[in-house]
Amino acid sequence: MNALARHRKLTAIWSSEPGWKGWFSTVNHSDVGRMFIVTAAFHFLVGGILAMLIRAQLATPHSAFAGPEIYSQLFTMHGTIMMFLFAIPMIEGLAIYLLPKMLGTRDLAYPRLTAYGYWCYFFGGAMLLISLLFGIAPDSGWFMYPPLTGRIHSPGINTDFWLIGITFVEISAICAAVEFTVSILKYRAPGMTLAKMPVFAWYMLVVSLMILTGFPPLILGSILLELERAFGMPFFQVELGGDSLLWQHLFWLFGHPEVYIIFLPAAGMVSTILPVMSSTTLLGYRWVVAAAVALAILSFGLWVHHMFTTGIPHMGLAFFSAASTLVAVPTAVQVFAWIGTMWKGSPTLRLPMLHILGFFVTFVIGGLTGVMVAVVPFDWQVHDTAFVTAHLHYVLFGGFVFPVLAGIYYWLPLVTGNRRFFRLGEMAFALIFLGFHVTFLAMHWVGLMGQRRRISTYLPEDGWTVINLISSVGGFVMAFGLTLVLIGILLNLAVRHRARRNPWRSGTLEWAIPRPSAAYNFASLPQVNSREPLWDNPVLPAELARGDGYLGDAATGRRESLMVDIATGKPEQLVIYPANTRLPVILAAVTGVFFVSLLVKIYVITPFAIAAVAALGWRWVWQLGSRQDLGDQPIGHGVLIPPIAEVSRPPGWWGSVFLLVANATLFGSLLFGYAFLWTIAPGWPPPAFMEPSLPTMLAAAGGVMLAAGGTAIAVRKNQNGSNPAVAISAALTGALGLVVAFAMMLWNAPPAAEHAYNATIVVLGSYGLFHATLTSLMVLFLLARQRAGYISQRRRGELSIVMVWAIYLFVVTGLIILAVYLPGLVG
The missing domain is CATH 1.20.120.80 (Cytochrome c oxidase, subunit III, four-helix bundle)
Incomplete structure (x- = not known):
């Protein structure tokens, strides 16, 4: 079979249903990744509009632009959208699209689970946006502290939208974390050992394990607070043996690792793109990986960093303050490795590099202010002021948005097959960088002057007027720059100006596939012998197109890939994927019915929704497997391996193990809450x-x-x-x-x-x-x-x-x- 015939055959096997109907049945990782990215970008647009409304309100004192109730919904939904509906889903989308291509495989471990996660995200996000349109959006801050969010102070449905909608969305994050963990460990090109993995895969592995252990405490907290609101279970009511501090502990057990869950994938992009922009390899690969692991571990010991003003004992304050400053060490290791990489190579100031330099400046400033708020006396002074808001944006925008923009410009030729024609990117970067620093340096300043967070207005005699006006102008300049980014991307999609296969001369496998990327990724799977296989073998793309790798024969008509040994990368199992199906979107919709029944308190529907989920889940797994023994199958190069149904540890075993990690974390958080109330709460x-x-x-x-x-x-x-x-x-x-x-x-x-x-x-x-x-x-x-x-x-x-x-x-x-x-x- 020649290369063209192989391409047509594989395209017919792996492609999605044509037209818009294919959106609802596709399980291909490239399609689902693009859907995640587009939906997350839409939420970023909505969150950005809310931010501009907030800045318009604060530009002048006594502004009548938005009253206190509407303003509370604006800042709550801005934080909620940016944290839950933009940042994490954007990372999920990029990783879903890129990881199989980087790892030299054809898809992720559980394609239907990926699609189900997307539709849970889509429906959960829609639930929150509908609340905003009807003026019943959450209005108690994106951290939902009780007793403010209890039935007495928040009797409406606003808080329920947050608790139920966010829990629905977080199903998507858990699905993605299980997906990424198993895919990175078991679905790689033959020969790709852990030491030869792309550094971005290491970062995503660390982040996935963080999601599995960081998100369950918030899911538990949301469940407990909703049970209190719906059925009067007094987990956070002091007079009935509860304690509102339990929510803070559960929330920040999630909330502080969340910052690093957002930052680390962006750092992985920097570690991937920077060496290419510098025409060299990453300096200190093992040190960078170790720093990412250390940062992940340390992040789980810092949650009290956000609770210094709640009456924590002095010994606890000293411990968590020291731990909060210690986290700067692994961060510095990564920064110095990046600087050393530039020193070792020959950096060129192309557009992705501009955004990486913007990241350096912004994130280092955010890191320095982070060390400041880790010092307890200083934190007591600036807690709940605009200074903390500015610090958070320096860390999250500087540590996430700049690297994501660098990644978008870097991988855009892979997605579209085109190179830039209209040079809007440089102007957009200048406006974003200038506007951001004007906005949030001014917020640092006004926060030190005493302006509180989450206030809808202020007095002229407070002396904050000019600073707030400058901050608002900077915000609108930044928004204009981001609009130019969007226009540039749309033009790149519209104008056919073909790029060569590997325009950046990178050494990683995603540039060995056709562009724009084919539905099957690789016509045959490569044998990997180093971290930079394209630098070792520049003709590798042609060899794979000829079918010289593994699984080069498409005669079976099945969607096939390989599972490998975790340590050595030796092929172990033949993966046979399910075809396109609408089951994920149907299951997500029925799951949505379950959550909506809880939201609107029509509990008679709830058991029927649970039964429907169980029935669809039964059908989901019944479609797998075979009624006959297939025996060991040839995969090329004279190698025979068994199919996944005929081994002791199939993909479902691995997925169950890591799903139970999240499950055990939720159960452990419940036992922690039990012990905490027993120790702290009155009446126990x-x-x-x-x-x-x-x-x-x-x-x-x-x-x-x-x-x-x-x-x-x-x-x-x-x-x-x-x-x-x-x-x-x-x-x-x-x-x-x-x-x-x-x-x-x-x-x-x-x-x-x-x-x-x-x-x-x-x-x-x-x-x-x-x-x-x-x-x-x-x-x-x-x-x-x-x-x-x-x-x-x-x-x-x-x-x-x-x-x-x-x-x-x-x-x-x-x-x-x-x-x-x-x-x-x-x-």
Whole structure:
């Protein structure tokens, strides 16, 4: 088969449905990545308009542009959109589009999950934007501190839009994090060891693990606050055993890592683009990777950095202040590595490089002010002033938007196949850089003069008028520069001015594919022997187009790729992807019905939505697998490997492991909240504990042991070639028994609205009930698959997946029983 015939064949296999209908059925990572990027850019536009409305209001004292209620919605939605609907989704979109191309593979690990994540993001974002259009948007700040957001102070639906909408959107982030983690570890070109991975992949791996451990505390906090608002469970009401500081801890356990979740991918872009702009390799690759890992770890120890004024003990203040200044060390390692890279090479001042230099200046200033607010006495003075707002924008805009703009200009020829014709980018950069620094240096100044955050007006005699006017003018100049960026991108899409295949002379694999990029990425998968394969072998694109790599024969008509060993990059499994389907958008829409039913308090719809989600999930996984053993398959170069259904650790196993990392973090956050209220909140422990119930404890212990043990026996029997049906049936009986045990626990629980302890017991029991029900469905699915002929001694992957969930259920059941009944037994 010649190169052109191979291209046509692969295009027919991998392409999406033509026309607008293809948007709803595509699962191709390039399509979904572009959809993420465009939607995030739209939200950036909306958030930017809100920012301009805020600056128009503050340009003069006593401005009548927006009243206090509307102004509260403006600044709340501006922060919410920029943090949740622009920054993280933009990173997701860029990574979804770029990672398979950089890693030398054809798609991400779970294409349908990627599409589902996008539609959850789309519908969740639409929910928040609709609230803005109807004037019922969230109005309590993007951090939603109770008791301001409780039922007494916020009786309307505004806060519910934030709590439910953001939780809906964060499903997308969790999906992307699982997707990226598994893809980076297991879906790479043969020979690409961890030490040979592109540095951007390392950054995204670190960030994905941060999302899995950083987002669940906020998801839990949102659930608890919504339960308090909807059902009166008093988690944050002091008079009923709650404490509003619990929300701050849960929020900032997410909020401070969130800053680095936003910054690190941008730093990965800098580490990727800067060496190319300097015609050299990155100085200190291993040190840069180590710095990114260190920064991620340190970021989880800094959440109290945002709570210095809440009455933290002095020892705690000293510890978190020192930790907050220590975080400058790994940041400095990266900065010095970038400077050394420029010193080693020969930098050229092309457009991506301009934005990287803008990033250097802006982010270093933001880092210096960050060290300032890490010092407790200074933080006490500037807390909740415009100084902190300016610092945040220096870190996030300087540390994110400038690198993203550099990345857009750098990778735009890959997306469009065109090079720039109209030179608007340089003028746009000048306006953005000048406007940004005028805006936020002035805000630093006025913050030091005492202007508070989130105020809608001020007095002329405060002396802030001229500074605020200058800041507002700078904001509009920056907005004009960003508009020129948008115009330049649209012109690049419209004007056919073809660029050569590798216009920057980069050495990474994304430039080895056709441009604009083909739906299948690589006609055959490369063998990688270094970090810069294109520099080692300039004719690699032609070799791959001829089919000289792996999977060069498209005769099977299947969407195929490879899974490799994590450390060595040796091919291990043949991946057979599902085709285009509308199932992700339908499942996301039904998930949206569930969230909307909670939002509008029509709870009669909620169980039907849950049942529909379960039915669609069943159909989702039923479409996978095969009813016959395929045996080891040839992938080229004389190599034979098994398909994913015939291994012990298929993609579903890896996805389950990392999804359970997020799940365990949420459960750990719940136990943290339980311990925090027990230690800090007034009225703990309450006069009466949850009464120990011997039948419930015996049913729980027996059920979980039978569920986990039956699954383990089924795995063993299947390995030995025996029929596992009896063991699977026993596991199902145990799981259903555990469902009954947790239902009994909830039935006997004290009224949840009377005390935060009671409410916590109900949430713990509900968590256990949900996972017991989920495991029951999994085991029932396993039994149905076994009877339908999808499971054999060789096709054993589904058994190992359910085993992982059964083990997790065993562990959390034990912890829930201890948390609920041990205090009563001891007391």
